[in-house]
Amino acid sequence: MIDIYINNEKLSVSEGKTVLEVCREIGVSIPTFCYDERLKVEGSCRICVVEAEGSGKLLPSCATQVSPNMKILTHSPKVMRMRKRLLETMLSNHDVTCLQCEKAGQCQLQDYAYEYDVDIEKYQGRKGSQDFVASNKFFYLSRNKCILCGKCARICTQLQGNSVWAMSNRGFETEINTPFGMDMEEAGCVSCGNCVSNCPVGALMPKFTGEKFRTWDVEKTQTTCPYCGVGCQFYLLTKNGKVVGIEPMKEAVNHGLLCVKGRFAFHFINNKDRLRTPLIRKEGRLTEATWDEAYARIEEKISAIKQTYGPDSIGVLSSARVSTEENYLAQKLARAVIGTNNIDHCARLCHATSVSALSQVFGSGAMTNTFEEMKHADVIFIIGSNTTEAHPVIGTFVKIAKENGAKLIIADPREIPLREYADVYIPHDSGSDIALINGMLNHIITNKLYDQAFVEERTEGFDELVGVLDAYTPAKAAAIAGVEPDLIIQAAELYAKGPRSSIIYGMGIAQHANGVDGVCTLANLAMICGMIGKESTGINPLRGQNNVQGACDMGCLPDNYPGYQPVALGANREKFGKAWGVTLPDTTGLTATQMMEAGLKAMYIVGENPVISDPDAAHVQKVLQSLDFLVVQDIFLTETAAYADVVLPAASYAEKDGTFINSERRIQLIRPAIAPIGDAKPDYQILLEVMSRLGYENNLHTPEEIMQEITSVTPQYAGVTYPKIRRSNGIFWPIKAEEENGTRVLHSQSFSRGKGLILPVRYSPPAEETDSEYPIILTTGRVLYHYHTMTMTGKTQGLMEIAPEGYIEIHPENAARLNLSDGEEIRVVSRRGAIRAKAKLTDRIKEGIVFIPFHFKDTHVNVITNTAYDPTAKEPELKVCAVRLEKV
């Protein structure tokens, strides 16, 4: 600690801090333009100058470190004169149109001009170009308002990792531009809008999307993003019951960053197609009805079906999109009220294999480490995750880690965008993951690169693993995976060396008929190298939906009560039976995939759209059609709701309280920003009322009360309270009652199950292999600009302009054999059906493999995907099926 004087006040501060940081801590306000605590110090705008008492020198406070006995004046006459002159110079070529500028009220230039009494017309210079740069679909740049602080360019490079903006030319000609003024998308812009959110003036602004508002007109509500599993925090800006904009939050998991969906795709909330009243099928048609009529119909039909066919003739699908509390109620509705364990949700299609495998080998089926830690990893190994498109903000964290010196290994049959940052890129064949990882394991063990102490103290099963690995020398593994053996060796050596190596994976590992094995082999890799239980290491399955973690945690699984307490254990059944005051069914229920095979009589579907998202869509439609009774509770009349007998209008995340659990087990709040649209009700309220109609009283009214009941039956959640979540913007489970923030790193002392279980696995080929009739492998996935079945993203015009339709990625060699040209529509045929899609020729995909995004109705890829599923987790193999391509 050293002594310094700020405005004659003596302070004791730690060395290494800047004058600006110290001033901010003690509440002395200093203006800044180019400064951002997340960026490297630039010190170019000079507005933050302070005076060194004695010498009278003016120093940029952002770039000046404190030194012993330093005497600083922050608002001396000299400082004030300099700041005022700087502002007057900036205004000399600024288009001062504050009367109509959308930024007015939130513009730093405007605020400082007022604070420093500047003479706006003191200097009259040549105004900047009147041209707009408007090639982005979501925002535009007005150069005549730009003050050239360069923050946009530095944010894009240092935080987003894309480097789209350039500060080009020099002197008076200096301007913010894309290289050669090219279109933004062409320059690599992903429309995240992180530059826009941080522009201190009105130069970078969102495009008008139908609602004018002044910055002081809007209310701000902090909440959690409803898209992927990163759980970014932001503020919803609302005016007159309408969401008009979004602002990211800095003190949160996302560090003020968002992706294009989180930042700009909010138009679904107030969309005209939102369901506003309940609908009941009358004479074959869905007709508007009152809540009372809808509930009466549900009561009558569910009771009758339960009476006639038994409770196990009914299935409930809950949703990874709704809150944790609502998921808790959905499974309680199935178990305690209907009396069946037929409860599942779409995790069956994504990380059921992860939950199953990781629970078995570690004792806990979730991400072992947190996002923040990834930035400090020495090695990041990404397999089967297109991180920058499916979990964009984590993609940026990986780029930041890379910038910090981390080595990056990517294994993916497609050259995903992160491939450009990779030190080792392995283009292995779809479905050959186990061979590849086993090859790495073989090399690591043969060359004694593993952590012997960790293996001995913390794990069991190592010897069995060694026996199995003989068949997977790098050469043999490489032959199966279709890659060079050297790549496997390089990856193995990098990963094993660490010292902190982190594994990130996604659907490319999980969505396979041997998905559980795939996850186990990754766990083996982490365990033998001792890369688990420490910061910046671990096994990190990136979860696809905002609250898929919460839905799993709450036991929306046919074999688990809340907190992964198995239904099969009598003690658990007794515990929950007692807590809920009922006798619970003793057989485990059906998974989502099994429900489609079981000849159910009725289904209750909360916020899911299996018609588009599940494999073999034609079969799903047939099943839904054949049900005696189908209830769908959603915010839109989805393709699935179209088959319902009763449709219940639900409130969106912007209209209710509750919690979402992100992929790193962080429990965060959602808060109502507007009232529910029309007669819609929050899902928790609907579920409580339905349960009451079916004769079960909960005596619960608010999500906070529901959470209290959850904590009483869920050990991992014992310490969860809403005030704790509010205090630190999210807490991590497991959390004990006396803990404040919960656990960031899992398995640090011992594994949840005691010793980590090394389960040797053998490679098995995909359930469907290519043959002469179906010679091509089809794989599926997401694109950056859409989310799942597009019920939400499809309502945002800009996204539809960038990504209006589906397509099929084909390697030029494969296209040449069929004489296909880019953009040509072709037929894609599998054993289950055929679809049409436009060909997109690209050498970023391996020869022999094609890719179709699963979002689009016009290229409804799940018509042709395979339903073959993992024997343990019952997760279908959406990542591999055999197809043939036909010219139309």
Add this chain to the structure above:
Amino acid sequence: MKNEEEKQIILDIIREHSEGPSSLVQVLTLIQEEHGYLPMNVQQLVAQEMKIPFSRVFEVTSFYSRFTTEQKGKYEISVCLGTACYVKGAQGILDEIKRRLNIEENQTTEDGLFSLVASRCIGACALAPAMIINKNVFGLLTKQKLTEVLAMYTESNAEV
């Protein structure tokens, strides 16, 4: 960069002289010397090979006046507009060249022989007003001398 051969020459320069981001200016200088100018696809290639963002390469080339993205004439006339030359009438010399060659600054004559730029002080103040054509300095310019120099290049159309 129009063909694989040109690409290979540029790649060789990058591979020989690139020593991380700090060598960017040197690499670009050498490429321009060889290739004549730095069009978009050359800058993209440099960015990709040196693992520097394209926007950073563009910042550098747009900052230094000696880098050009336009194809230059065989002879590049660079008229000094530094203080000494300016006082001695360099603007008049520049205007006279524009008139005679029928081009503006930063343009190239149709026959591809001459291009014209105005430069900052070239350090030949004792010879003001001065200009450089390729690597040769011509000082104490007058309209008469200008006629002689341009004629020499036009007629012989050869390196001097």
